[in-house]
Structures are given as C-alpha cells and as structure tokens.
Amino acid sequence: MSPLPQILRAQLAATPAGRLPFVQIMELALYHPEHGYYGAGLRRIGRQGDFFTSVSVGPLFGKLLAMRAIQEWKEQDEPENFTIIEQGAHDGQLAEDVLSALEGKSMRYLIVEPNPKYREVQTKRLGDRVQWVDNLAALQTGPKHAFFLCNELPDAFPVHLVRWNGERWRELFVEADGTEAFRFVAGDFSCDELAEEAKHLPHDLETGHTLEINLAMLTWIRELAHAAFRGAIFIADYGLDAEEFFADSRASGTIRRYWQHHMDGHVLEDLGACDLTTHINFTRLVDEATRHGMKQREYDLQGRVLGRMGLTWMESLQGKVPDRATAALIRQFNSLTHPAIMGRSFRCLILDKPSAP
Numbered sequence: 493m494s495p496l497p498q499i500l501r502a503q504l505a506a507t508p509a510g511r512l513p514f515v516q517i518m519e520l521a522l523y524h525p526e527h528g529y530y531g532a533g534l535r536r537i538g539r540q541g542d543f544f545t546s547v548s549v550g551p552l553f554g555k556l557l558a559m560r561a562i563q564e565w566k567e568q569d570e571p572e573n574f575t576i577i578e579q580g581a582h583d584g585q586l587a588e589d590v591l592s593a594l595e596g597k598s599m600r601y602l603i604v605e606p607n608p609k610y611r612e613v614q615t616k617r618l619g620d621r622v623q624w625v626d627n628l629a630a631l632q633t634g635p636k637h638a639f640f641l642c643n644e645l646p647d648a649f650p651v652h653l654v655r656w657n658g659e660r661w662r663e664l665f666v667e668a669d670g671t672e673a674f675r676f677v678a679g680d681f682s683c684d685e686l687a688e689e690a691k692h693l694p695h696d697l698e699t700g701h702t703l704e705i706n707l708a709m710l711t712w713i714r715e716l717a718h719a720a721f722r723g724a725i726f727i728a729d730y731g732l733d734a735e736e737f738f739a740d741s742r743a744s745g746t747i748r749r750y751w752q753h754h755m756d757g758h759v760l761e762d763l764g765a766c767d768l769t770t771h772i773n774f775t776r777l778v779d780e781a782t783r784h785g786m787k788q789r790e791y792d793l794q795g796r797v798l799g800r801m802g803l804t805w806m807e808s809l810q811g812k813v814p815d816r817a818t819a820a821l822i823r824q825f826n827s828l829t830h831p832a833i834m835g836r837s838f839r840c841l842i843l844d845k846p847s848a849p
C-alpha cells in the first residue's frame with residue numbers, strides 16, 4: 493500500500509480550503525520523488541508490468557525510428573554531429589533499439605531525463621553511447637541538427653480537469669471525503685492560463701461533460717520550439733482530434749488509471765500505485781506548434797505512419813524465407829500497425845522544426 497494517500501490527506505488538511513486542483517494530485521501521484529508511480533523508481537513496462545507500449549513490443553519500433561532518423565540526416569545533407577534526442581526514455585530500451593539499428597551511422601544520442609533514478613538505470617544499460625541533459629532548456633545552445641523522438645510522453649503529463657455545469661466551465665479540485673477516500677469538487681479556475689484555455693472550449697455540451705486540459709503539453713512544445721536544433725520531431729501517443737474530445741461518448745474525459753494490465757476511471761483510488769494517463773489533444777498540440785514556427789509534416793494513425801516508415805524494409809523481405817529473428821520483427825510490425833492491436837489506438841505526429849528564432 494502506497495503511503496501517498498496519507499501524505500496527500502496531510503497536504504489537503506494544510507490548505508485553507510482543504511482542497512487542491514486535480515493537476516497537483518496527479519503530479520504527486522506520478523512524480524512524488526519517493527512515492528510517485530514514476531518518481532519512486534523504475535516501473536516495469538510490458539508483460540510483467542502494468543501496460544504495454546510500442547517499445548515493449550520489441551526492437552522493431554526502434555528500428556523503424558532509426559531508419560527515419562537516417563532519412564532525416566540525409567535530408568539535412570548529412571551534417572556532422574547529427575543528434576537523436578529522446579525524452580521519456582524510461583529504462584533506455586528504445587535508445588538501445590535505435591542505436592543497434594543505426595547500421596554503423598555515427599550519430600550522437602541525447603536523452604532528456606530529469607529523474608536521477610531513471611538516469612542511473614539508463615547509464616547502466618547504455619554507458620557512454622549516450623549523453624544526458626536534465627531538461628529542454630539545456631537544448632537552447634545545441635545540438636544544431638537533430639531528430640527528436642518520444643513515445644507516450646505528453647500522455648504522462650499532469651493535467652487540469654474541467655467540467656461543464658450547463659452555464660460555464662469550472663475546474664475540478666480534490667478533497668478528502670471524511671472516510672479514507674477522496675472526491676472531486678468544482679470551483680473557480682486556479683490559474684489564468686487555464687481560464688484562458690477554457691475560453692476556447694465549446695459551450696453546447698451536456699451538463700457534467702468533463703475533460704482534461706494539458707497545459708504542460710503546451711509548455712513542452714513551446715520549450716521544444718526554443719531548442720537550437722533544426723530537424724524533425726516525432727511524437728507517438730494516445731490521442732484524439734479536438735472534435736473527438738468533445739463527443740458525447742467521451743463525456744467523462746479520457747483520464748484513466750492502469751495497473752497490472754487493468755484499466756478503469758477510478759483515478760482517485762490507489763494513488764501512487766497506478767499509472768494515470770490521458771489522451772492528448774493532437775489538434776491543440778499542432779495548433780501550438782504551428783504558432784511557434786513548426787509545421788505539420790505527417791499526422792495519422794500509428795498503423796499508417798509506421799506502415800509507410802517500414803515500406804522499404806518490408807519490400808526488402810519479399811521473396812525471402814524469413815529467419816527466426818526476422819519472423820519476430822514481422823510479428824512486431826503486425827502488433828504495432830494492426831488496427832485491432834496498436835495501429836489505431838496510437839497516433840503519430842511528425843513536425844518540421846526550424847532552427848530556434
């Protein structure tokens with residue numbers, strides 16, 4: 493049993509109103525340095541963990557991204573010191589897969605990792621093949637040519653929750669309910685940026701419609717826009733277009749908790765012991781990226797984007813009997829791209845990024 497609910501109860505009791513915005517609860521639940529789901533130490537992803545990701549399916553995802561990075565390097569006229577940058581690298585598995593598939597091309601690999609525990613695990617696995625920075629601000633001075641990638645990163649950012657009360661949008665706060673549990677309570681917006689963002693939400697939804705506002709994702713893409721490099725940004729994640737967010741069928745939002753391959757919407761239960769995750773609003777992300785000088789190059793279901801990225805590799809296999817390793821990669825290709833497995837639930841966005849202004 494995680495001590496996090498106890499810590500949270502003490503924090504709530506110390507606030508004047510006895511409540512905190514949900515975004516702060518999610519921040520604690522995921523990133524509290526000792527008891528947060530990710531903050532406490534490395535979480536296993538895959539069969540033995542709480543959920544699968546495209547990385548945990550096997551090395552093919554990394555191989556396809558390595559091929560895409562090589563393409564980007566060629567499109568930039570093969571600059572020296574071309575760098576692959578990854579954020580949200582977790583246990584370093586994707587970095588290892590990409591580096592192994594680079595076919596001798598000498599590229600630098602840089603990981604953006606704020607969590608010292610994760611950095612230690614990555615260092616053990618990857619040694620001196622990789623360099624690290626703590627945050628995106630460190631990219632403002634270089635590298636100059638890069639391919640940035642992340643898998644399931646902004647879906648792990650803490651979000652604000654807002655609810656339509658029939659007349660206006662209100663923020664959801666969390667308070668202790670007198671027993672051992674927590675409950676939501678609606679209130680005025682806790683910050684101006686949220687109030688501003690909420691101005692652009694529709695007003696014709698059913699009373700009670702609840703959704704997430706991922707301000708951290710907007711800050712993140714703005715910080716990326718200020719990085720020095722020119723190149724491409726690859727983002728794979730659970731996500732929707734804006735109008736899908738506002739559909740009646742999503743009236744309780746997209747936030748879910750995951751543990752041991754179970755998923756439900758009881759996001760205030762077992763805090764610290766479960767992953768909390770949301771679908772990102774790709775329309776809003778592209779909008780903010782475009783405002784800051786980037787251009788959408790590709791946006792589609794993961795199945796289609798990876799299908800196109802893997803075309804040359806698939807063609808190279810034609811007419812050959814696959815060995816065991818290749819047969820395993822073909823099975824992984826199927827899992828990553830099949831609409832009933834991961835091909836439709838994930839989407840990929842590729843942005844063109846100019847050098848920083």
Ligand SMILES: C[S@@+](CC[C@H](N)C(=O)[O-])C[C@H]1O[C@@H](n2cnc3c(N)ncnc32)[C@H](O)[C@@H]1O
Pocket residue numbers: 530537545546547548579580581582604605606607642643644645648649
């Ligand atoms: C859902 S996991 C995905 C892990 C891995 N990319 C994969 O696909 O298997 C989300 C990861 O994002 C990391 N993360 C969250 N915020 C981050 C940040 N600001 N910088 C770097 N990593 C972050 C978490 O620590 C966690 O490892």
